[in-house]
Amino acid sequence: MENQFLMRLCRLAPLEAADQTAFRRLIRKSITVEARGVVCRAGEPVEFFPAVLEGWAARCQLLSNGQRQITGLLLPGDFAYSSRHVTPFASEEIVALSACRIALISRRDLHDLMVERPGIANAMQVYAAVEYAIASVWLVSLGRRNAIARLAHLLCELQHRMLQVEQHKPNSFSLPLTQSDLADALGLTPVHVNRKLQRLRQDRLITLKSQSIEILDLPFLKASASFDPGYLDHAPAVARQHALN
Incomplete structure:
Protein backbone atom coordinates (compact mmCIF):
# COMPACT_ATOMS: atom_id res chain seq x y z
CA MET A 1 0.00 0.00 0.00
CA MET A 114 13.55 17.63 0.62
CA VAL A 115 16.66 19.72 1.30
CA GLU A 116 18.97 16.80 0.52
CA ARG A 117 17.13 15.55 -2.56
CA PRO A 118 15.83 18.20 -5.01
CA GLY A 119 13.84 15.58 -6.92
CA ILE A 120 11.69 14.87 -3.87
CA ALA A 121 11.31 18.60 -3.17
CA ASN A 122 10.13 19.10 -6.75
CA ALA A 123 7.66 16.21 -6.52
CA MET A 124 6.16 17.62 -3.33
CA GLN A 125 5.93 21.08 -4.92
CA VAL A 126 4.05 19.66 -7.90
CA TYR A 127 1.78 17.69 -5.55
CA ALA A 128 1.03 20.95 -3.72
CA ALA A 129 0.14 22.59 -7.06
CA VAL A 130 -2.36 19.84 -7.84
CA GLU A 131 -3.90 20.12 -4.36
CA TYR A 132 -4.30 23.86 -4.89
CA ALA A 133 -5.94 23.24 -8.27
CA ILE A 134 -8.40 20.77 -6.72
CA ALA A 135 -9.31 23.27 -3.99
CA SER A 136 -9.87 25.97 -6.62
CA VAL A 137 -12.18 23.73 -8.67
CA TRP A 138 -14.14 22.81 -5.54
CA LEU A 139 -14.62 26.51 -4.82
CA VAL A 140 -16.02 27.05 -8.31
CA SER A 141 -18.41 24.13 -7.84
CA LEU A 142 -19.69 25.47 -4.52
CA GLY A 143 -20.16 28.95 -5.92
CA ARG A 144 -21.32 28.43 -9.50
CA ARG A 145 -22.46 24.89 -10.31
CA ASN A 146 -25.98 23.69 -9.63
CA ALA A 147 -26.54 20.65 -7.44
CA ILE A 148 -26.60 17.98 -10.14
CA ALA A 149 -23.54 19.38 -11.92
CA ARG A 150 -21.75 19.72 -8.58
CA LEU A 151 -22.35 16.04 -7.79
CA ALA A 152 -21.51 14.85 -11.29
CA HIS A 153 -18.28 16.85 -11.33
CA LEU A 154 -17.17 15.41 -8.00
CA LEU A 155 -17.88 11.85 -9.14
CA CYS A 156 -15.86 12.43 -12.32
CA GLU A 157 -12.99 13.82 -10.26
CA LEU A 158 -13.01 10.87 -7.88
CA GLN A 159 -13.09 8.41 -10.79
CA HIS A 160 -10.08 10.12 -12.34
CA ARG A 161 -8.11 10.26 -9.09
CA MET A 162 -8.82 6.61 -8.27
CA LEU A 163 -7.76 5.61 -11.78
CA GLN A 164 -4.32 7.04 -10.99
CA VAL A 165 -3.77 4.36 -8.32
CA GLU A 166 -6.19 1.59 -9.38
CA GLN A 167 -5.86 1.41 -13.14
CA HIS A 168 -7.54 -1.98 -13.46
CA LYS A 169 -10.97 -0.50 -12.66
CA PRO A 170 -11.54 2.29 -15.18
CA ASN A 171 -15.19 3.13 -14.50
CA SER A 172 -15.90 1.61 -11.09
CA PHE A 173 -14.33 2.28 -7.72
CA SER A 174 -14.94 2.08 -4.01
CA LEU A 175 -17.02 4.98 -2.69
CA PRO A 176 -17.13 4.66 1.11
CA LEU A 177 -19.02 7.94 1.55
CA THR A 178 -22.40 8.38 3.17
CA GLN A 179 -24.90 10.81 1.74
CA SER A 180 -24.08 13.06 4.69
CA ASP A 181 -20.40 12.96 3.68
CA LEU A 182 -21.29 13.95 0.13
CA ALA A 183 -23.57 16.68 1.45
CA ASP A 184 -20.76 18.09 3.60
CA ALA A 185 -18.41 18.10 0.61
CA LEU A 186 -20.92 19.60 -1.83
CA GLY A 187 -22.58 22.19 0.44
CA LEU A 188 -25.96 20.48 0.10
CA THR A 189 -28.35 18.67 2.41
CA PRO A 190 -28.37 14.85 2.58
CA VAL A 191 -31.94 14.88 1.23
CA HIS A 192 -30.84 16.94 -1.77
CA VAL A 193 -27.90 14.62 -2.40
CA ASN A 194 -30.22 11.61 -2.25
CA ARG A 195 -32.51 13.12 -4.87
CA LYS A 196 -29.64 13.90 -7.23
CA LEU A 197 -28.14 10.42 -6.82
CA GLN A 198 -31.52 8.93 -7.63
CA ARG A 199 -31.72 11.09 -10.73
CA LEU A 200 -28.32 9.90 -11.93
CA ARG A 201 -29.40 6.32 -11.31
CA GLN A 202 -32.74 6.79 -13.09
CA ASP A 203 -30.91 8.31 -16.05
CA ARG A 204 -28.71 5.18 -16.06
CA LEU A 205 -25.53 7.14 -15.60
CA ILE A 206 -24.40 5.39 -12.41
CA THR A 207 -25.06 2.35 -10.26
CA LEU A 208 -24.42 2.24 -6.51
CA LYS A 209 -23.91 -0.97 -4.56
CA SER A 210 -22.15 -1.93 -1.31
CA GLN A 211 -20.11 1.28 -1.02
CA SER A 212 -18.99 1.11 -4.61
CA ILE A 213 -19.99 3.02 -7.71
CA GLU A 214 -19.90 2.27 -11.41
CA ILE A 215 -20.20 5.08 -13.91
CA LEU A 216 -22.14 3.65 -16.83
CA ASP A 217 -21.72 6.55 -19.26
CA LEU A 218 -18.57 8.41 -18.29
CA PRO A 219 -18.36 10.63 -21.43
CA PHE A 220 -21.93 11.85 -20.93
CA LEU A 221 -21.39 12.45 -17.20
CA LYS A 222 -18.24 14.43 -17.93
CA ALA A 223 -20.03 16.50 -20.56
CA SER A 224 -22.98 17.20 -18.27
CA ALA A 225 -20.64 18.57 -15.59
CA SER A 226 -18.20 20.28 -18.02
CA PHE A 227 -15.49 18.15 -16.43
CA ASP A 228 -11.98 18.67 -17.77
CA PRO A 229 -9.32 16.60 -15.95
CA GLY A 230 -6.59 19.06 -16.90
CA TYR A 231 -6.32 20.37 -13.34
CA LEU A 232 -5.46 16.82 -12.25
CA ASP A 233 -3.16 16.01 -15.16
CA HIS A 234 -1.26 19.24 -15.80
CA ALA A 235 1.38 18.39 -13.22
CA PRO A 236 3.75 16.31 -15.41
CA ALA A 237 4.28 19.33 -17.66
CA VAL A 238 4.91 21.46 -14.58
CA ALA A 239 7.42 18.91 -13.31
CA ARG A 240 9.31 18.91 -16.60
CA GLN A 241 9.47 22.70 -16.52
CA HIS A 242 10.92 22.58 -13.00
CA ALA A 243 13.50 20.06 -14.16
CA LEU A 244 14.64 22.44 -16.93
CA ASN A 245 15.09 25.38 -14.56
Missing part, protein backbone atom coordinates in the same frame (compact mmCIF):
# COMPACT_ATOMS: atom_id res chain seq x y z
CA GLU A 2 2.95 2.35 0.60
CA ASN A 3 3.60 2.21 -3.14
CA GLN A 4 0.31 4.01 -3.87
CA PHE A 5 1.69 7.23 -2.40
CA LEU A 6 4.91 6.83 -4.37
CA MET A 7 2.88 5.91 -7.45
CA ARG A 8 0.98 9.17 -7.18
CA LEU A 9 4.16 11.20 -6.63
CA CYS A 10 6.01 9.51 -9.49
CA ARG A 11 3.10 10.10 -11.83
CA LEU A 12 3.27 13.82 -11.08
CA ALA A 13 7.06 14.13 -11.09
CA PRO A 14 9.17 11.06 -11.93
CA LEU A 15 11.56 10.16 -9.11
CA GLU A 16 14.89 8.39 -9.47
CA ALA A 17 15.24 4.99 -7.84
CA ALA A 18 17.44 6.45 -5.09
CA ASP A 19 14.80 9.08 -4.33
CA GLN A 20 12.11 6.41 -4.10
CA THR A 21 14.23 4.32 -1.75
CA ALA A 22 14.92 7.33 0.45
CA PHE A 23 11.24 8.23 0.55
CA ARG A 24 10.24 4.71 1.57
CA ARG A 25 12.45 5.06 4.63
CA LEU A 26 10.23 7.92 5.83
CA ILE A 27 7.31 5.53 6.28
CA ARG A 28 8.52 4.03 9.53
CA LYS A 29 5.21 3.45 11.21
CA SER A 30 1.53 3.38 10.40
CA ILE A 31 -1.64 3.39 12.46
CA THR A 32 -5.12 2.03 11.90
CA VAL A 33 -8.00 4.45 12.35
CA GLU A 34 -11.55 3.19 12.42
CA ALA A 35 -14.28 4.83 10.34
CA ARG A 36 -15.31 8.21 11.82
CA GLY A 37 -12.15 8.26 13.92
CA VAL A 38 -10.09 11.44 14.16
CA VAL A 39 -6.62 11.39 12.62
CA CYS A 40 -5.73 14.94 13.63
CA ARG A 41 -7.64 17.63 15.51
CA ALA A 42 -7.57 21.32 14.63
CA GLY A 43 -5.19 23.17 16.91
CA GLU A 44 -2.90 20.20 17.55
CA PRO A 45 0.85 20.59 16.88
CA VAL A 46 1.87 19.28 13.47
CA GLU A 47 4.76 16.93 14.14
CA PHE A 48 3.80 14.19 11.70
CA PHE A 49 2.25 14.36 8.24
CA PRO A 50 -0.46 11.72 7.70
CA ALA A 51 -0.40 9.85 4.39
CA VAL A 52 -3.37 7.65 3.51
CA LEU A 53 -2.16 4.16 2.65
CA GLU A 54 -5.56 2.52 2.67
CA GLY A 55 -9.12 3.83 2.99
CA TRP A 56 -10.61 7.30 2.61
CA ALA A 57 -10.28 10.33 4.87
CA ALA A 58 -11.23 14.01 4.71
CA ARG A 59 -10.08 17.45 5.73
CA CYS A 60 -12.88 19.24 7.57
CA GLN A 61 -13.73 22.61 9.03
CA LEU A 62 -16.05 22.35 12.04
CA LEU A 63 -18.58 25.10 12.76
CA SER A 64 -19.75 26.23 16.17
CA ASN A 65 -23.27 24.92 15.48
CA GLY A 66 -21.97 21.37 14.98
CA GLN A 67 -22.04 21.43 11.18
CA ARG A 68 -18.97 20.73 9.12
CA GLN A 69 -17.62 21.48 5.66
CA ILE A 70 -15.44 18.88 4.01
CA THR A 71 -12.70 20.88 2.30
CA GLY A 72 -10.87 17.96 0.73
CA LEU A 73 -11.15 14.22 0.25
CA LEU A 74 -8.05 12.11 0.90
CA LEU A 75 -7.95 8.95 -1.21
CA PRO A 76 -5.46 6.08 -1.07
CA GLY A 77 -2.05 7.53 -1.83
CA ASP A 78 -2.94 11.07 -0.71
CA PHE A 79 -0.92 13.24 1.67
CA ALA A 80 -2.74 15.30 4.28
CA TYR A 81 -0.30 18.21 3.91
CA SER A 82 1.43 19.23 0.72
CA SER A 83 3.93 21.95 1.64
CA ARG A 84 7.01 22.19 3.80
CA HIS A 85 5.66 25.57 4.98
CA VAL A 86 2.81 24.08 6.99
CA THR A 87 1.79 26.09 10.05
CA PRO A 88 2.97 24.66 13.39
CA PHE A 89 -0.61 23.84 14.39
CA ALA A 90 -3.29 22.05 12.38
CA SER A 91 -5.92 24.39 10.95
CA GLU A 92 -8.32 21.60 9.98
CA GLU A 93 -9.56 18.34 11.40
CA ILE A 94 -8.64 15.18 9.52
CA VAL A 95 -11.24 12.43 9.88
CA ALA A 96 -11.34 8.86 8.59
CA LEU A 97 -14.43 8.33 6.45
CA SER A 98 -13.77 4.59 6.28
CA ALA A 99 -11.37 2.30 8.11
CA CYS A 100 -7.93 3.69 7.22
CA ARG A 101 -4.30 2.80 7.50
CA ILE A 102 -2.35 6.00 7.95
CA ALA A 103 1.41 6.46 7.67
CA LEU A 104 2.85 9.07 10.00
CA ILE A 105 5.76 10.83 8.32
CA SER A 106 7.97 12.98 10.49
CA ARG A 107 7.71 16.63 9.48
CA ARG A 108 11.39 17.20 10.30
CA ASP A 109 12.57 14.10 8.42
CA LEU A 110 10.57 15.08 5.33
CA HIS A 111 11.94 18.62 5.44
CA ASP A 112 15.52 17.31 5.70
CA LEU A 113 14.97 14.88 2.83
Whole structure:
Protein backbone atom coordinates (compact mmCIF):
# COMPACT_ATOMS: atom_id res chain seq x y z
CA MET A 1 0.00 0.00 0.00
CA GLU A 2 2.95 2.35 0.60
CA ASN A 3 3.60 2.21 -3.14
CA GLN A 4 0.31 4.01 -3.87
CA PHE A 5 1.69 7.23 -2.40
CA LEU A 6 4.91 6.83 -4.37
CA MET A 7 2.88 5.91 -7.45
CA ARG A 8 0.98 9.17 -7.18
CA LEU A 9 4.16 11.20 -6.63
CA CYS A 10 6.01 9.51 -9.49
CA ARG A 11 3.10 10.10 -11.83
CA LEU A 12 3.27 13.82 -11.08
CA ALA A 13 7.06 14.13 -11.09
CA PRO A 14 9.17 11.06 -11.93
CA LEU A 15 11.56 10.16 -9.11
CA GLU A 16 14.89 8.39 -9.47
CA ALA A 17 15.24 4.99 -7.84
CA ALA A 18 17.44 6.45 -5.09
CA ASP A 19 14.80 9.08 -4.33
CA GLN A 20 12.11 6.41 -4.10
CA THR A 21 14.23 4.32 -1.75
CA ALA A 22 14.92 7.33 0.45
CA PHE A 23 11.24 8.23 0.55
CA ARG A 24 10.24 4.71 1.57
CA ARG A 25 12.45 5.06 4.63
CA LEU A 26 10.23 7.92 5.83
CA ILE A 27 7.31 5.53 6.28
CA ARG A 28 8.52 4.03 9.53
CA LYS A 29 5.21 3.45 11.21
CA SER A 30 1.53 3.38 10.40
CA ILE A 31 -1.64 3.39 12.46
CA THR A 32 -5.12 2.03 11.90
CA VAL A 33 -8.00 4.45 12.35
CA GLU A 34 -11.55 3.19 12.42
CA ALA A 35 -14.28 4.83 10.34
CA ARG A 36 -15.31 8.21 11.82
CA GLY A 37 -12.15 8.26 13.92
CA VAL A 38 -10.09 11.44 14.16
CA VAL A 39 -6.62 11.39 12.62
CA CYS A 40 -5.73 14.94 13.63
CA ARG A 41 -7.64 17.63 15.51
CA ALA A 42 -7.57 21.32 14.63
CA GLY A 43 -5.19 23.17 16.91
CA GLU A 44 -2.90 20.20 17.55
CA PRO A 45 0.85 20.59 16.88
CA VAL A 46 1.87 19.28 13.47
CA GLU A 47 4.76 16.93 14.14
CA PHE A 48 3.80 14.19 11.70
CA PHE A 49 2.25 14.36 8.24
CA PRO A 50 -0.46 11.72 7.70
CA ALA A 51 -0.40 9.85 4.39
CA VAL A 52 -3.37 7.65 3.51
CA LEU A 53 -2.16 4.16 2.65
CA GLU A 54 -5.56 2.52 2.67
CA GLY A 55 -9.12 3.83 2.99
CA TRP A 56 -10.61 7.30 2.61
CA ALA A 57 -10.28 10.33 4.87
CA ALA A 58 -11.23 14.01 4.71
CA ARG A 59 -10.08 17.45 5.73
CA CYS A 60 -12.88 19.24 7.57
CA GLN A 61 -13.73 22.61 9.03
CA LEU A 62 -16.05 22.35 12.04
CA LEU A 63 -18.58 25.10 12.76
CA SER A 64 -19.75 26.23 16.17
CA ASN A 65 -23.27 24.92 15.48
CA GLY A 66 -21.97 21.37 14.98
CA GLN A 67 -22.04 21.43 11.18
CA ARG A 68 -18.97 20.73 9.12
CA GLN A 69 -17.62 21.48 5.66
CA ILE A 70 -15.44 18.88 4.01
CA THR A 71 -12.70 20.88 2.30
CA GLY A 72 -10.87 17.96 0.73
CA LEU A 73 -11.15 14.22 0.25
CA LEU A 74 -8.05 12.11 0.90
CA LEU A 75 -7.95 8.95 -1.21
CA PRO A 76 -5.46 6.08 -1.07
CA GLY A 77 -2.05 7.53 -1.83
CA ASP A 78 -2.94 11.07 -0.71
CA PHE A 79 -0.92 13.24 1.67
CA ALA A 80 -2.74 15.30 4.28
CA TYR A 81 -0.30 18.21 3.91
CA SER A 82 1.43 19.23 0.72
CA SER A 83 3.93 21.95 1.64
CA ARG A 84 7.01 22.19 3.80
CA HIS A 85 5.66 25.57 4.98
CA VAL A 86 2.81 24.08 6.99
CA THR A 87 1.79 26.09 10.05
CA PRO A 88 2.97 24.66 13.39
CA PHE A 89 -0.61 23.84 14.39
CA ALA A 90 -3.29 22.05 12.38
CA SER A 91 -5.92 24.39 10.95
CA GLU A 92 -8.32 21.60 9.98
CA GLU A 93 -9.56 18.34 11.40
CA ILE A 94 -8.64 15.18 9.52
CA VAL A 95 -11.24 12.43 9.88
CA ALA A 96 -11.34 8.86 8.59
CA LEU A 97 -14.43 8.33 6.45
CA SER A 98 -13.77 4.59 6.28
CA ALA A 99 -11.37 2.30 8.11
CA CYS A 100 -7.93 3.69 7.22
CA ARG A 101 -4.30 2.80 7.50
CA ILE A 102 -2.35 6.00 7.95
CA ALA A 103 1.41 6.46 7.67
CA LEU A 104 2.85 9.07 10.00
CA ILE A 105 5.76 10.83 8.32
CA SER A 106 7.97 12.98 10.49
CA ARG A 107 7.71 16.63 9.48
CA ARG A 108 11.39 17.20 10.30
CA ASP A 109 12.57 14.10 8.42
CA LEU A 110 10.57 15.08 5.33
CA HIS A 111 11.94 18.62 5.44
CA ASP A 112 15.52 17.31 5.70
CA LEU A 113 14.97 14.88 2.83
CA MET A 114 13.55 17.63 0.62
CA VAL A 115 16.66 19.72 1.30
CA GLU A 116 18.97 16.80 0.52
CA ARG A 117 17.13 15.55 -2.56
CA PRO A 118 15.83 18.20 -5.01
CA GLY A 119 13.84 15.58 -6.92
CA ILE A 120 11.69 14.87 -3.87
CA ALA A 121 11.31 18.60 -3.17
CA ASN A 122 10.13 19.10 -6.75
CA ALA A 123 7.66 16.21 -6.52
CA MET A 124 6.16 17.62 -3.33
CA GLN A 125 5.93 21.08 -4.92
CA VAL A 126 4.05 19.66 -7.90
CA TYR A 127 1.78 17.69 -5.55
CA ALA A 128 1.03 20.95 -3.72
CA ALA A 129 0.14 22.59 -7.06
CA VAL A 130 -2.36 19.84 -7.84
CA GLU A 131 -3.90 20.12 -4.36
CA TYR A 132 -4.30 23.86 -4.89
CA ALA A 133 -5.94 23.24 -8.27
CA ILE A 134 -8.40 20.77 -6.72
CA ALA A 135 -9.31 23.27 -3.99
CA SER A 136 -9.87 25.97 -6.62
CA VAL A 137 -12.18 23.73 -8.67
CA TRP A 138 -14.14 22.81 -5.54
CA LEU A 139 -14.62 26.51 -4.82
CA VAL A 140 -16.02 27.05 -8.31
CA SER A 141 -18.41 24.13 -7.84
CA LEU A 142 -19.69 25.47 -4.52
CA GLY A 143 -20.16 28.95 -5.92
CA ARG A 144 -21.32 28.43 -9.50
CA ARG A 145 -22.46 24.89 -10.31
CA ASN A 146 -25.98 23.69 -9.63
CA ALA A 147 -26.54 20.65 -7.44
CA ILE A 148 -26.60 17.98 -10.14
CA ALA A 149 -23.54 19.38 -11.92
CA ARG A 150 -21.75 19.72 -8.58
CA LEU A 151 -22.35 16.04 -7.79
CA ALA A 152 -21.51 14.85 -11.29
CA HIS A 153 -18.28 16.85 -11.33
CA LEU A 154 -17.17 15.41 -8.00
CA LEU A 155 -17.88 11.85 -9.14
CA CYS A 156 -15.86 12.43 -12.32
CA GLU A 157 -12.99 13.82 -10.26
CA LEU A 158 -13.01 10.87 -7.88
CA GLN A 159 -13.09 8.41 -10.79
CA HIS A 160 -10.08 10.12 -12.34
CA ARG A 161 -8.11 10.26 -9.09
CA MET A 162 -8.82 6.61 -8.27
CA LEU A 163 -7.76 5.61 -11.78
CA GLN A 164 -4.32 7.04 -10.99
CA VAL A 165 -3.77 4.36 -8.32
CA GLU A 166 -6.19 1.59 -9.38
CA GLN A 167 -5.86 1.41 -13.14
CA HIS A 168 -7.54 -1.98 -13.46
CA LYS A 169 -10.97 -0.50 -12.66
CA PRO A 170 -11.54 2.29 -15.18
CA ASN A 171 -15.19 3.13 -14.50
CA SER A 172 -15.90 1.61 -11.09
CA PHE A 173 -14.33 2.28 -7.72
CA SER A 174 -14.94 2.08 -4.01
CA LEU A 175 -17.02 4.98 -2.69
CA PRO A 176 -17.13 4.66 1.11
CA LEU A 177 -19.02 7.94 1.55
CA THR A 178 -22.40 8.38 3.17
CA GLN A 179 -24.90 10.81 1.74
CA SER A 180 -24.08 13.06 4.69
CA ASP A 181 -20.40 12.96 3.68
CA LEU A 182 -21.29 13.95 0.13
CA ALA A 183 -23.57 16.68 1.45
CA ASP A 184 -20.76 18.09 3.60
CA ALA A 185 -18.41 18.10 0.61
CA LEU A 186 -20.92 19.60 -1.83
CA GLY A 187 -22.58 22.19 0.44
CA LEU A 188 -25.96 20.48 0.10
CA THR A 189 -28.35 18.67 2.41
CA PRO A 190 -28.37 14.85 2.58
CA VAL A 191 -31.94 14.88 1.23
CA HIS A 192 -30.84 16.94 -1.77
CA VAL A 193 -27.90 14.62 -2.40
CA ASN A 194 -30.22 11.61 -2.25
CA ARG A 195 -32.51 13.12 -4.87
CA LYS A 196 -29.64 13.90 -7.23
CA LEU A 197 -28.14 10.42 -6.82
CA GLN A 198 -31.52 8.93 -7.63
CA ARG A 199 -31.72 11.09 -10.73
CA LEU A 200 -28.32 9.90 -11.93
CA ARG A 201 -29.40 6.32 -11.31
CA GLN A 202 -32.74 6.79 -13.09
CA ASP A 203 -30.91 8.31 -16.05
CA ARG A 204 -28.71 5.18 -16.06
CA LEU A 205 -25.53 7.14 -15.60
CA ILE A 206 -24.40 5.39 -12.41
CA THR A 207 -25.06 2.35 -10.26
CA LEU A 208 -24.42 2.24 -6.51
CA LYS A 209 -23.91 -0.97 -4.56
CA SER A 210 -22.15 -1.93 -1.31
CA GLN A 211 -20.11 1.28 -1.02
CA SER A 212 -18.99 1.11 -4.61
CA ILE A 213 -19.99 3.02 -7.71
CA GLU A 214 -19.90 2.27 -11.41
CA ILE A 215 -20.20 5.08 -13.91
CA LEU A 216 -22.14 3.65 -16.83
CA ASP A 217 -21.72 6.55 -19.26
CA LEU A 218 -18.57 8.41 -18.29
CA PRO A 219 -18.36 10.63 -21.43
CA PHE A 220 -21.93 11.85 -20.93
CA LEU A 221 -21.39 12.45 -17.20
CA LYS A 222 -18.24 14.43 -17.93
CA ALA A 223 -20.03 16.50 -20.56
CA SER A 224 -22.98 17.20 -18.27
CA ALA A 225 -20.64 18.57 -15.59
CA SER A 226 -18.20 20.28 -18.02
CA PHE A 227 -15.49 18.15 -16.43
CA ASP A 228 -11.98 18.67 -17.77
CA PRO A 229 -9.32 16.60 -15.95
CA GLY A 230 -6.59 19.06 -16.90
CA TYR A 231 -6.32 20.37 -13.34
CA LEU A 232 -5.46 16.82 -12.25
CA ASP A 233 -3.16 16.01 -15.16
CA HIS A 234 -1.26 19.24 -15.80
CA ALA A 235 1.38 18.39 -13.22
CA PRO A 236 3.75 16.31 -15.41
CA ALA A 237 4.28 19.33 -17.66
CA VAL A 238 4.91 21.46 -14.58
CA ALA A 239 7.42 18.91 -13.31
CA ARG A 240 9.31 18.91 -16.60
CA GLN A 241 9.47 22.70 -16.52
CA HIS A 242 10.92 22.58 -13.00
CA ALA A 243 13.50 20.06 -14.16
CA LEU A 244 14.64 22.44 -16.93
CA ASN A 245 15.09 25.38 -14.56
